[in-house]
Amino acid sequence: xxxxxxxxxxxxxxxxxxxxxxxxxxxxxxxxxxxxxxxxxxxxxxxxxxxxxxxxxxxxxxxxxxxxxxxxxxxxxxxxxxxxxxxxxxxxxxxxxxxxxxxxxxxxxxxxxxxxxxxxxxxxxxxxxxxxxxxxxxxxxxxxxxx
Amino acid sequence: xxxxxxxxxxxxxxxxxxxxxxxxxxxxxxxxxxxxxxxxxxxxxxxxxxxxxxxxxxxxxxxxxxxxxxxxxxxxxxxxxxxxxxxxxxxxxxxxxxxxxxxxxxxxxxxxxxxxxxxxxxxxxxxxxxxxxxxxxxxxxxxxxxxxxxxxxxxxxxxxxxxxxxxxxxxxxxxxxxxxxxxxxxxxxxxxxxxxxxxxxxxxxxxxxxxxxxxxxxxxxxxxxxxxxxxxxxxxxxxxxxxxxxxxxxxxxxxxxxxxxxxxxxxxxxxxxxxxxxxxxxxxxxxxxxxxxxxxxxxxxxxxxxxxxxxxxxxxxxxxxxxxxxxxxxxxxxxxxxxxxxxxxxxxxxxxxxxxxxxxx
Numbered sequence: 001x002x003x004x005x006x007x008x009x010x011x012x013x014x015x016x017x018x019x020x021x022x023x024x025x026x027x028x029x030x031x032x033x034x035x036x037x038x039x040x041x042x043x044x045x046x047x048x049x050x051x052x053x054x055x056x057x058x059x060x061x062x063x064x065x066x067x068x069x070x071x072x073x074x075x076x077x078x079x080x081x082x083x084x085x086x087x088x089x090x091x092x093x094x095x096x097x098x099x100x101x102x103x104x105x106x107x108x109x110x111x112x113x114x115x116x117x118x119x120x121x122x123x124x125x126x127x128x129x130x131x132x133x134x135x136x137x138x139x140x141x142x143x144x145x146x147x
Numbered sequence: 148x149x150x151x152x153x154x155x156x157x158x159x160x161x162x163x164x165x166x167x168x169x170x171x172x173x174x175x176x177x178x179x180x181x182x183x184x185x186x187x188x189x190x191x192x193x194x195x196x197x198x199x200x201x202x203x204x205x206x207x208x209x210x211x212x213x214x215x216x217x218x219x220x221x222x223x224x225x226x227x228x229x230x231x232x233x234x235x236x237x238x239x240x241x242x243x244x245x246x247x248x249x250x251x252x253x254x255x256x257x258x259x260x261x262x263x264x265x266x267x268x269x270x271x272x273x274x275x276x277x278x279x280x281x282x283x284x285x286x287x288x289x290x291x292x293x294x295x296x297x298x299x300x301x302x303x304x305x306x307x308x309x310x311x312x313x314x315x316x317x318x319x320x321x322x323x324x325x326x327x328x329x330x331x332x333x334x335x336x337x338x339x340x341x342x343x344x345x346x347x348x349x350x351x352x353x354x355x356x357x358x359x360x361x362x363x364x365x366x367x368x369x370x371x372x373x374x375x376x377x378x379x380x381x382x383x384x385x386x387x388x389x390x391x392x393x394x395x396x397x398x399x400x401x402x403x404x405x406x407x408x409x410x411x412x413x414x415x416x417x418x419x420x421x422x423x424x425x426x427x428x429x430x431x432x433x434x435x436x437x438x439x440x441x442x443x444x445x446x447x448x449x450x451x452x453x454x455x456x457x458x459x460x461x462x463x464x465x466x467x468x469x470x471x472x473x474x475x476x477x478x479x480x481x482x483x484x485x486x487x488x489x490x491x492x493x494x495x496x497x498x499x500x501x502x503x504x505x506x507x508x
Contacts, residue, residue, distance in 0.1 A: 101356065102243060
């Protein structure tokens with residue numbers, strides 16, 4: 001274990017140092033400063049905005065009864081991840097020359113479709129669960145509810 | 148995987164002379180660069196969920212317990228910052244969106260070293276936690292707290308039997324299913340730009356090959372390359388320099404022996420499409436100029452700046468074509484009229500368009 005840790009640590013440290021060295025030596029000072037701002041801004045934006053919104057949503061959801069909550073959480077989570085990818089596409093669609101054949105789709109409509117499908121799937125799974133729980137007593141317990 | 152395929156791509160731009168890029172399999176670059184972009188896009192949601200799961204650690208008190216701890220937190224900052232910026236800028240690059248002043252290829256490359264280095268360093272630091280997490284039974288494991296297990300008084304390994312955490316709503320398995328589904332949807336709806344049969348469900352895919360002129364998308368148009376006048380000029384000539392230099396008119400060039408090849412056009416941005424190319428084998432011109440398959444060949448575009456020249460070495464010299472036709476039609480202006488280079492297993496941007504000079508050395 002100790003040897004693995006040392007080997008990984010040394011390899012990682014060397015690669016990291018090499019990358020930083022090349023960045024510092026090959027970018028001009030102005031670009032380097034902007035890159036530094038990007039790096040700090042990315043962490044600030046994530047830790048100061050994206051993560052708090054996610055955590056806040058989770059706290060707000062605590063009011064929802066647990067039986068339905070897991071499906072709501074799942075749908076929101078999957079939907080949010082898809083939305084993250086779709087937003088830049090929506091912002092960028094239709095901005096490029098036609099012959100590039102890039103960003104020609106209606107990404108807002110496609111996102112709505114994907115989110116609708118996600119919601120429908122989560123609803124269907126929830127309905128299935130409610131139906132199964134209404135089965136007469138004595139039915140075998142469903143395994144994935146054990147947790 | 149993303150790092151390795153990325154480095155393979157950078158190697159295409161600056162190969163060592165003793166280790167030229169192979170010309171076969173012709174689809175190799177299409178696969179590795181398709182994987183690079185697909186794994187990079189999939190890593191965005193993965194990174195967000197990973198950061199969410201460790202977010203509480205940001206607020207642990209005291210923020211710095213020792214010099215060692217301070218260094219560890221600094222390394223985590225480098226990891227998080229480089230991962231966020233690398234994935235964001237990489238994704239925006241596939242949308243041809245460059246809201247930054249630096250050169251994308253070199254910065255993406257060096258930041259890649261920073262990122263993979265911090266990942267390895269992080270694994271080295273967390274290896275005991277990883278080992279414990281993998282050994283513990285899923286239902287009983289307390290690694291979800293993300294408090295290092297040897298510092299956690301409630302850890303099973305330190306406190307004996309403790310009831311597993313109560314998760315009334317979504318549990319670990321639920322999280323895994325939801326995140327997996329989200330990433331699955333993203334991959335399936337974006338990969339169509341590389342895996343042609345999935346283009347039909349490419350709801351979030353950027354390129355649509357079938358809508359490109361002559362069935363192939365263009366990245367640099369003739370207009371933006373400022374070659375409209377030069378490429379259509381009556382007095383266009385192809386100069387071939389070498390031990391026995393010569394010059395060809397378009398008519399002379401088109402009357403030479405031509406062959407057809409099925410080569411994909413594979414862009415560094417991840418999209419690719421198979422196409423039928425017809426043209427004059429580069430090696431025919433090289434031989435006439437006094438060279439052979441061991442020659443280095445540099446081709447030059449009419450394009451005044453940008454990626455306006457490229458090198459052919461090793462197997463590429465024998466495999467490349469000076470293309471005149473694409474999918475059965477005379478290649479149009481945006482695809483590089485009068486002639487362009489096309490070679491197998493080579494990034495699209497290195498298949499130089501609007502050629503006017505070939506240097507054989």
